[in-house]
Amino acid sequence: MTPHDPVPEPPETTPRRRFLALAGATALVAAGLGLLATLLRSVVPEVLYEPARRFPVGRPADFPPGSVTFVGERRLFVFNTPAGFYSVSAVCTHLGCNVAHQEGRGFACPCHGSTFDEEGRVRKGPAAWPLPRYAMSVSRRGELVVDTRRTVGPGFRLRA
Amino acid sequence: MSAGLRRLYRSVFRVGWPRTPKQRLQAMLSSLLLHLHPTRVRVHVLRPSYTLGLGLASFFLFAVLTVTGLALMLYYVPHPGGAYRSMLDLRYAVAFGPFLRNAHRWAAHGMVAVVFLHMCRVFFTGAYKPPREFNWVIGVLLLLLTLALSFTGYLLPWDQLAFWAITVGTSIVAYFPLLGPQVRYLLLGGYEIGQAALLRFYVLHCLILPLAMAGLVALHFWRVRKDGGLSAPAHASERRVMAWPHLVLRELLVLVVVLVLVNAFAVAVNAPLEDIADATRTPNPAKAPWYFLGLQELVHYGAIFGGVAVPTALVLALLLLPYVDTDPRGVGLWFSPERRAANALFACLALAVVAVTVIGTFFRGPNWAWVVPWAR
Numbered sequence: 001m002t003p004h005d006p007v008p009e010p011p012e013t014t015p016r017r018r019f020l021a022l023a024g025a026t027a028l029v030a031a032g033l034g035l036l037a038t039l040l041r042s043v044v045p046e047v048l049y050e051p052a053r054r055f056p057v058g059r060p061a062d063f064p065p066g067s068v069t070f071v072g073e074r075r076l077f078v079f080n081t082p083a084g085f086y087s088v089s090a091v092c093t094h095l096g097c098n099v100a101h102q103e104g105r106g107f108a109c110p111c112h113g114s115t116f117d118e119e120g121r122v123r124k125g126p127a128a129w130p131l132p133r134y135a136m137s138v139s140r141r142g143e144l145v146v147d148t149r150r151t152v153g154p155g156f157r158l159r160a
Numbered sequence: 161m162s163a164g165l166r167r168l169y170r171s172v173f174r175v176g177w178p179r180t181p182k183q184r185l186q187a188m189l190s191s192l193l194l195h196l197h198p199t200r201v202r203v204h205v206l207r208p209s210y211t212l213g214l215g216l217a218s219f220f221l222f223a224v225l226t227v228t229g230l231a232l233m234l235y236y237v238p239h240p241g242g243a244y245r246s247m248l249d250l251r252y253a254v255a256f257g258p259f260l261r262n263a264h265r266w267a268a269h270g271m272v273a274v275v276f277l278h279m280c281r282v283f284f285t286g287a288y289k290p291p292r293e294f295n296w297v298i299g300v301l302l303l304l305l306t307l308a309l310s311f312t313g314y315l316l317p318w319d320q321l322a323f324w325a326i327t328v329g330t331s332i333v334a335y336f337p338l339l340g341p342q343v344r345y346l347l348l349g350g351y352e353i354g355q356a357a358l359l360r361f362y363v364l365h366c367l368i369l370p371l372a373m374a375g376l377v378a379l380h381f382w383r384v385r386k387d388g389g390l391s392a393p394a395h396a397s398e399r400r401v402m403a404w405p406h407l408v409l410r411e412l413l414v415l416v417v418v419l420v421l422v423n424a425f426a427v428a429v430n431a432p433l434e435d436i437a438d439a440t441r442t443p444n445p446a447k448a449p450w451y452f453l454g455l456q457e458l459v460h461y462g463a464i465f466g467g468v469a470v471p472t473a474l475v476l477a478l479l480l481l482p483y484v485d486t487d488p489r490g491v492g493l494w495f496s497p498e499r500r501a502a503n504a505l506f507a508c509l510a511l512a513v514v515a516v517t518v519i520g521t522f523f524r525g526p527n528w529a530w531v532v533p534w535a536r
Contacts, residue, residue: 097446113460
């Protein structure tokens with residue numbers, strides 16, 4: 001072949017060539033998308049190694065009458081009022097910092113200055129939602145159990 | 161030089177030390193690093209007062225971060241039990257460990273600042289106008305990647321500062337409409353900041369984001385060449401000089417300045433390290449890294465407003481800018497009078513960003529209440 005040979009013309013497309021080209025393109029796209037979907041799905045965790053969402057926090061006697069207890073490792077407060085027990089989340093609904101309890105004046109968040117009343121209702125923003133109040137029950141072993149999957153209204157009190 | 165050494169040198173560099181014009185051309189063309197440059201450069205773009213060397217300085221800081229980051233990786237354990245211990249090891253038990261960590265920290269902070277200033281330079285000189293629109297878009301993506309790298313790196317020391325900054329940051333993610341909570345779940349590998357989140361941030365910080373960065377940086381540089389070199393006014397002199405030595409020496413000068421500053425900061429100022437991360441104890445005030453304190457200040461007025469609406473609008477405006485403002489006048493000059501309105505608008509936005517950052521950094525105390533820093 002000398003440098004002056006003309007470039008050979010591409011062969012004429014026949015139905016068979018067109019079919020094979022289409023089949024090849026389809027296979028390439030399908031394989032690529034399949035791989036991508038597998039990859040993306042695999043990064044969504046199936047099993048979490050996180051603490052249980054329903055757990056005991058202690059015996060009723062561990063919470064003196066009239067007290068407010070911060071259960072640090074569960075990030076919630078347990079109130080023991082004359083009407084009964086209730087629990088309020090310590091995780092600020094604004095951006096996830098722990099709120100601090102101020103005796104008789106509700107909660108204040110150190111991150112962006114939201115404040116809440118004793119029931120967890122927003123007193124001053126930027127938080128838009130109240131601190132969740134979690135359902136409580138007494139286990140057969142006589143322990144107070146908090147279920148963070150279930151929230152309850154402001155009037156909830158557990159007699160124990 | 162003996163004949164043997166000369167042969168060895170030639171086998172590596174192909175051309176001798178550039179002296180003649182022909183050798184200078186060949187030097188630029190035959191080296192992998194240098195061939196990204198043109199062989200001859202317009203005098204206009206060589207003036208230090210035009211570019212301030214900011215783009216190049218960002219690149220050199222990225223290089224410093226890559227090298228120091230690789231060294232840190234040899235000691236770092238991405239596990240809640242080991243991460244903080246590696247920080248203590250780096251401080252007390254690794255030769256030049258504090259220097260390495262300081263250099264990485266200050267180079268990272270410097271890179272955020274320099275990339276921001278580079279963007280300001282490109283705007284005020286109108287360098288985003290056609291045909292450079294797409295390279296501006298890549299530049300915006302590089303700014304976002306720089307912030308993402310800083311953010312993911314921030315969690316790794318696993319101290320109180322890290323833990324609560326990431327708590328705030330990932331909670332902002334959850335406010336995004338539609339997919340926010342799902343993206344947060346994916347980012348953390350669960351609902352809480354723990355082992356899974358640390359490992360994910362580590363892989364993002366050390367591999368995924370740097371690779372994306374390297375690819376986009378290469379594209380950014382390549383596009384500078386393909387778009388006709390750095391921007392210059394239409395009436396500017398077409399006079400060109402040889403890239404070797406005029407461009408190469410100026411670039412080396414930027415490298416020297418960057419290295420000296422990083423070294424000086426790393427020797428003089430220690431990177432902070434607070435107590436080990438503790439989910440039960442929120443420091444008061446809990447602050448994000450300084451480059452996100454403007455965001456945190458805005459978030460204080462409302463999470464949707466400050467964490468979603470404002471940043472989304474800003475990023476969209478930046479991405480669309482070169483396709484909206486295509487007026488070819490005023491390219492290649494600082495603060496061109498033909499671009500007074502655009503420059504004023506951008507200056508206001510940039511100053512607003514700086515202002516909220518300064519407020520968040522210096523004027524906010526416990527419970528994010530207003531404090532005056534000099535009234536102690």
